Amino acid sequence: MRSTDAPRTRRENKAWSARSIGSRWQHRFFYALIRFAGRRAAYVMVDFIALYYVLFRPSVRVRSLPYLSRRFPGRTALLRLWDGYRITVEIGRVLVDRAAMGILGPGQLTVRYGKREELLERVREGRGLILVTAHAGCWQFAMESLRLLDTPTSLLLHREDGDVDLHIFEHRGDEAAFRIIDPAGPFGGALEMLQVLKHGEVLCIMADRAMGGDRSTVVVEFLGGRVRVPVSPYQLASATGAPVVVIFPYKSGPGNYSLQVAKVLRVQGGLGRTPEAYRPYAEEFIRALEGFVEERPYQFFNFFDMWNLEPMR
Known part of the structure; x- marks a missing residue:
């Protein structure tokens, strides 16, 4: 899908915020x-x-x-x-x-778990599993459903100070189904992520938005325009041998959610740190995301001008 109808004037590139707009x-x-x-x-x-x-x-x-x-x-x-x-x-x-x-x-909701055996097979390889997803549907339901893998799961997630939007486990007052790794921490959480994969565990990363500058990103085409996406999931896969699985959780009906396993990527080992070496994998992720928004256009919640390619601050 291509478009030239997007606003042509370049907007000021302000830092995106994950904080809820509600008080x-x-x-x-x-x-x-x-x-x-x-x-x-x-x-x-x-x-x-x-x-x-x-x-x-x-x-x-x-x-x-x-x-x-x-x-x-x-x-x-x-x-x-x-x-x-x-x-x-x-x-x-x-x-x-x-x-x-x-x-x-x-009991209020049903979360349908697609291709569970395929994910279990990837976990059994023993090299860890990297799940890449986007700001689509409800990622928290995906994380809740990953309890069925019976494998420790970590999520790369930055939560801003003062955010009042509670997570599922905070409402329940129990432990989260996942461990949070903050990309604003030392080395962007890279050492923690490597440890997760070294132990054969599951790591989930949002791959449609980058944090921390342009050095670990590539520019690819999405919906007819150029966007900048991170390559860190594919760098980790190249370094560890972990398979990369593209997933999209989405609302499939009233009170129902499903987890779509869109693609499995095998990243070549030893590609080094140069972002351009990982462009083919980033493009495969974006093509899968284009397929998702083609089918479910109102469930892509990246409220940010991805097409404004001014250097990040």
């Missing part, structure tokens, strides 16, 4: 609504709030515009508003589902 009291309101009225009542509230955001909060609407203008080129202004509303509703309902699983228990 603490708004989150607490939704958590209470879910607890006392249920998930469907929270859905109704999400629908109204999404409409308010799209109509009266341009700063929120603009966040999804770079992606939507490329995924749906040539849209009228009215259809563009509709696209913005749909994607806002989708992420709102995903966040409600995530909170409901923690507050009301796993």
